[in-house]
Amino acid sequence: xxxxxxxxxxxxxxxxxxxxxxxxxxxxxxxxxxxxxxxxxxxxxxxxxxxxxxxxxxxxxxxxxxxxxxxxxxxxxxxxxxxxxxxxxxxxxxxxxxxxxxxxxxxxxxxxxxxxxxxxxxxxxxxxxxxxxxxxxxxxxxxxxxxxxxxxxxxxxxxxxxxxxxxxxxxxxxxxxxxxxxxxxxxxxxxxxxxxxxxxxxxxxxxxxxxxxxxxxxxxxxxxxxxxxxxxxxxxxxxxxxxxxxxxxxxxxxxxxxxxxxxxxxxxxxxxxxxxxxxxxxxxxxxxxxxxxxxxxxx
Amino acid sequence: xxxxxxxxxxxxxxxxxxxxxxxxxxxxxxxxxxxxxxxxxxxxxxxxxxxxxxxxxxxxxxxxxxxxxxxxxxxxxxxxxxxxxxxxxxxxxxxxxxxxxxxxxxxxxxxxxxxxxxxxxxxxxxxxxxxxxxxxxxxxxxxxxxxxxxxxxxxxxxxxxxxxxxxxxxxxxxxxxxxxxxxxxxxxxxxxxxxxxxxxxxxxxxxxxxxxxxxxxxxxxxxxxxxxxxxxxxxxxxxxxxxxxxxxxxxxxxxxxxxxxxxxxxxxxxxxxxxxxxxxxxxxxxxxxxxxx
Numbered sequence: 001x002x003x004x005x006x007x008x009x010x011x012x013x014x015x016x017x018x019x020x021x022x023x024x025x026x027x028x029x030x031x032x033x034x035x036x037x038x039x040x041x042x043x044x045x046x047x048x049x050x051x052x053x054x055x056x057x058x059x060x061x062x063x064x065x066x067x068x069x070x071x072x073x074x075x076x077x078x079x080x081x082x083x084x085x086x087x088x089x090x091x092x093x094x095x096x097x098x099x100x101x102x103x104x105x106x107x108x109x110x111x112x113x114x115x116x117x118x119x120x121x122x123x124x125x126x127x128x129x130x131x132x133x134x135x136x137x138x139x140x141x142x143x144x145x146x147x148x149x150x151x152x153x154x155x156x157x158x159x160x161x162x163x164x165x166x167x168x169x170x171x172x173x174x175x176x177x178x179x180x181x182x183x184x185x186x187x188x189x190x191x192x193x194x195x196x197x198x199x200x201x202x203x204x205x206x207x208x209x210x211x212x213x214x215x216x217x218x219x220x221x222x223x224x225x226x227x228x229x230x231x232x233x234x235x236x237x238x239x240x241x242x243x244x245x246x247x248x249x250x251x252x253x254x255x256x257x258x259x260x261x262x263x264x265x266x267x268x269x270x271x272x273x274x275x276x277x278x279x280x281x282x283x284x285x286x287x288x289x290x291x292x293x294x295x296x297x298x299x
Numbered sequence: 300x301x302x303x304x305x306x307x308x309x310x311x312x313x314x315x316x317x318x319x320x321x322x323x324x325x326x327x328x329x330x331x332x333x334x335x336x337x338x339x340x341x342x343x344x345x346x347x348x349x350x351x352x353x354x355x356x357x358x359x360x361x362x363x364x365x366x367x368x369x370x371x372x373x374x375x376x377x378x379x380x381x382x383x384x385x386x387x388x389x390x391x392x393x394x395x396x397x398x399x400x401x402x403x404x405x406x407x408x409x410x411x412x413x414x415x416x417x418x419x420x421x422x423x424x425x426x427x428x429x430x431x432x433x434x435x436x437x438x439x440x441x442x443x444x445x446x447x448x449x450x451x452x453x454x455x456x457x458x459x460x461x462x463x464x465x466x467x468x469x470x471x472x473x474x475x476x477x478x479x480x481x482x483x484x485x486x487x488x489x490x491x492x493x494x495x496x497x498x499x500x501x502x503x504x505x506x507x508x509x510x511x512x513x514x515x516x517x518x519x520x521x522x523x524x525x526x527x528x529x530x531x532x533x534x535x536x537x538x539x540x541x542x543x544x545x546x547x548x549x550x551x552x553x554x555x556x557x558x559x560x561x562x563x564x565x566x567x568x569x570x571x572x573x574x575x576x577x578x579x580x581x582x583x584x585x586x587x588x589x590x591x592x
Binding site: 009016017019020022024028030031033038040052091095097098102103110114116118122123124125126127129176179208233237239240244253257267270274277278285 | 334335338339341342345346348349350351352353355356359370371409410411413414416417418419420421422423429432433435436438439440441442443444446447448449450451453454466467469470473474477489527530531533534537538547548551552555559563564567570571574575578582
C-alpha cells in the first residue's frame with residue numbers, strides 16, 4: 001500500500017506531554033489518588049460509633065469483617081450480574097448478527113434505534129418497568145385473564161403471581177439496562193468480517209451451522225469479551241434495579257456500600273467493602289486483558 | 300418506529316444474494332431463508348422489548364393520575380405538557396443537571412480530545428501506561444468511583460456541591476471521550492498535515508483548518524455520549540453532591556417512594572426528543588457531506 005509511511009506514528013516531542021497532561025492530571029488526581037484514600041480509610045479504625053471519624057492503623061481485619069458480613073450480597077451481586085450478562089449475550093448476539101448481515105439498507109437506522117432507549121433516563125426507564133410489571137400493570141392483568149399465573153409461577157417468571165420484588169425482576173432490569181453495551185461491541189466485531197470470508201465459509205461447510213461455529217463465532221469473540229466486561233462490571237455494581245424492582249432479599253453490594261457510607265457513616269467498613277469489590281473486579285479484568293490485550297478492550 | 304425492524308421478504312439482503320452462486324443446492328437456500336426469518340422475528344421481539352418502557356414513559360406523560368404516583372393509567376390529558384415545569388423541585392434539579400452536563404462535557408471533550416490526539420499521533424514513552432490509566436475508570440464500578448471520590452473530598456475537607464459533581468462527571472466522561480476520539484483517529488493520514496505545512500501553513504492553522512474538521516465528527520459523537528452519561532448519572536453523583544445540590548436523577552430517586560408526578564415523564568420525553576434531535580442533526584450533516592463530496 002502506497003503512503004503507509006504517512007499514517008505511521010510520529011516521534012513524540014515535549015508537546016506530546018503537554019497535550020496529555022490536563023487529562024492525565026485529572027485522572028491521577030481524581031481517580032488514582034482517591035483510590036489511595038479509599039485504601040487508607042479501609043485500613044482505619046472507627047473509634048467512636050457516633051462520629052464519622054477514623055484513625056489510620058493498618059487494620060487489615062476490616063477486609064475479612066466486610067467479607068464475612070456481606071458475603072451474601074457479594075455472591076448475589078456477582079450471581080445476578082453473571083446471569084444478566086449471559087442473557088445479554090443470548091438476546092444481543094442474534095440481534096447484532098441480524099444487524100451486521102441481514103438488515104440491508106436499514107442497517108444504520110436500526111443500529112441507531114438500539115441506542116435510542118438509552119438516551120432516556122436510566123431511572124425513569126426502570127420506573128417504567130415497575131409500571132409494566134406492577135400489580136396493576138398490563139402484564140399481570142394479561143396473565144391473570146388467561147389464568148396463566150400457575151404456569152408463570154412454575155416457570156419462576158413470577159412468584160405468587162407477582163413480578164416485582166423477585167430476583168427475576170432485578171436480573172431482568174439489569175439485562176435491559178445494559179444490553180446495548182453487549183449489542184454494540186458484538187456488532188462491531190461482526191461487521192469487520194470480510195463478506196468474501198462468509199462466502200468461502202459457506203462453500204467450505206455444507207451445514208450453515210458449521211460455517212457459523214468454525215468461522216463467524218471465533219471472529220466475533222473479541223466483541224463478546226468486550227461486551228461481557230461492559231455489561232458485567234456495571235451490572236455487578238448497580239443497585240438501582242435491585243432497589244426499584246426487588247425487595248430486601250435482592251439487595252446488592254452497591255446498596256450496602258451506599259448505606260454504610262451515606263447512612264451509617266461507617267467509613268472504614270464501607271471503604272473496605274468497596275475496595276474488596278473493586279479488587280475482585282480488577283482481578284477479573286486483568287485476567288481478561290492478559291488474554292486479549294488492552295487494544296481489544298479499547299476498541 | 301420499530302416497524303422498520305421487520306425483514307418481510309423471505310429472501311436475504313441484496314448484498315448477500317449477489318454473491319451467492321446460482322448453482323447453490325436448494326436445501327441450504329431454504330434453510331438460510333428460514334434462519335433469516337427467525338432472525339428477523341427475533342429483531343422485532345428485541346426492539347419491542349427495548350422500546351416498551353419508552354412507549355410507557357411517553358404514554359404516561361399524557362396521563363392524569365389520581366394519586367401522587369403517575370404509574371397507573373387513568374385518563375388522557377394534555378395538562379402535563381402545558382405545565383411541564385409546574386413541579387419546581389424537578390425543574391430546578393433538571394436545570395442543575397443541564398448546567399453540570401454543559402460544564403463537564405466542555406471540559407471532558409477538550410482534555411479528552413487532546414489526550415486522544417497525543418495517543419493517536421505520537422509514539423512516546425509510557426504510552427502503554429497512559430492507555431491503562433485511561434481505560435481503568437471504565438472498568439471500575441460506579442459505586443467504587445463514587446465512594447473513593449467521597450473519601451477524598453471528605454478527607455481533604457472539600458465542600459460537596461456543584462464543583463465536586465463536575466469533577467466527578469469530567470472524570471467518567473474523559474475516558475469515554477479519549478477512547479471514542481482515538482478510535483475515530485485510527486488510520487488518520489497525518490501526511491495531510493505535512494502537506495499543509497509544506498505549503499506554508501503554520502502548525503496551529505494546520506490543526507484548525509486540516510486536522511480539526513476531519514476529527515470533528517468523532518469529537519461531536521464523544522460529546523453527545525458524554526452529555527447522555529452526565530445527565531443520566533445517579534450513583535457517582537449521589538456520593539459527591541452533598542445535601543444542598545440535587546440533580547435530576549437524584550431528585551427522581553429520592554422522591555420515587557413519595558411521589559412520581561407526570562412532569563417526570565414529560566421532562567424525560569423532552570430529554571429524549573432533545574438528544575434525538577441532536578442525533579438527527581448529526582446524521583443529516585453526515586448525509587449532506589456525503590452528498591456534496
